[in-house]
Amino acid sequence: MLVSDIDEGAVEAARRDGLTAVVSDSASEEQTAALMDAAGAELGGLDVLVNNAGIAGPTGPIETLDSEAWRRTFDVNIHSQFYAVKHGLALLRRSENASIVNLSSAAGRLGMAGRSPYSSSKWAVIGLTKTLAIELGAEGIRVNAICPGAVNGPRIDGVIEAKAQMLGRDVGEVARLYRAQSSLGRLIEPDDIADAAVFLASPLAASITGQALAVDGNTEKLY
Numbered sequence: 451m452l453v454s455d456i457d458e459g460a461v462e463a464a465r466r467d468g469l470t471a472v473v474s475d476s477a478s479e480e481q482t483a484a485l486m487d488a489a490g491a492e493l494g495g496l497d498v499l500v501n502n503a504g505i506a507g508p509t510g511p512i513e514t515l516d517s518e519a520w521r522r523t524f525d526v527n528i529h530s531q532f533y534a535v536k537h538g539l540a541l542l543r544r545s546e547n548a549s550i551v552n553l554s555s556a557a558g559r560l561g562m563a564g565r566s567p568y569s570s571s572k573w574a575v576i577g578l579t580k581t582l583a584i585e586l587g588a589e590g591i592r593v594n595a596i597c598p599g600a601v602n603g604p605r606i607d608g609v610i611e612a613k614a615q616m617l618g619r620d621v622g623e624v625a626r627l628y629r630a631q632s633s634l635g636r637l638i639e640p641d642d643i644a645d646a647a648v649f650l651a652s653p654l655a656a657s658i659t660g661q662a663l664a665v666d667g668n669t670e671k672l673y
Contacts, residue, residue, distance in 0.1 A: 452489050456503075476503035476530035477522070479537075486537040496541035498651040500551045501531040506605055507567040509612035520567045527571035531578060539586075548591040549651045552579050553643075554662060556599045556631075562672040564616050565609075569672075572597075576662045583660030592659040594650045599666025600628050602637040613673065624673070632667030 453464045454474040464471035470492055474485045489496050507523030508515050531552050542548040557565060558572030579595040586593060600606050606628065614624040629636055646665045649655055 452485075452492055454485050476501075476534065477525035479529075479533045482530065482533040483537040486534070486541065489538070490541050495544050496538055497545045497547060498549050498551070499534060499538050499542060500553075500647050500651070501534050502553045502647075503527075503530045504553055504555075506609050506612075507565070507571070509564050509609065509616055511564065511616075512566050515567065523567040524571050524574075527568070528574040528578065531575060535582065542591055543589060546590075547653065547656075548589075549655075550579075550582065550586075550591065550593040551647045551650050552593070552595045554579070554595040554597045556597050556664065556666045556669040557672060558595070558597055559662065559664070560669065560672045564613060565672075579662065580660050587659060592650075592655070594655070594659060595662040596643060596646050596650070597662050597664045597666060598643050599632050599638045599664075599669045601643065602639055606637065627673045631671055631673060632669050634667035636667065638666060 451469055453461070453469050453471040454476070455461050455464070455471070456473065456475045458473055461471040461473050472485065472488060474481045476482060486496075503526055505523060505526045507527070508519040535550060542550070552575050554575040555568070555572040557569040558574075558576050560569075562569045576595055576597075579593050583593040600609075610625050610628055611621055614621045617624065632638075642665050646663055650658065650663065
């Protein structure tokens, strides 16, 4: 396994856990191409590609959004996946059980007021996933997406704070709304997403491709 992150602290933490990890900016095509070269050299091939890079992007009415922040959201959330598949495909083609797992979002299935760059970029992930499944299916390469709901952690905390500020409401109140988005009435845990990725990459999912798997507690509405 080879893990990459733009955050040096995250890379060091992965290394302490015994993983091979490198610093790389997924929004850079040049760095992603180098990463795939490193994967070939380090691993000798590539069976599974998980495109997990993502940022929340700016929050606010569309007329208030910074254009550069919009572009950055697309660079990280969707262009990074294009770069990784483009430059990793030669390695994947050598595998007998190749699988690509792209991270989308519940926001890639539902609109979300005040989060247009994030939601739009995650809709694009599903479009890319379904298109690649058609393109690569004849070669035996499976391509699926995961659509997480609100995942417990620092990122959603920041999103909730920004949304509360936009709405002029209490942070705790907005946090309760986020938990109430799903039928289960709670946030999703990171391990839930990891388990779904392992399943989609495994032989248990040998006949599954072109799908957007919701791991969201049945999100009914996005706030």
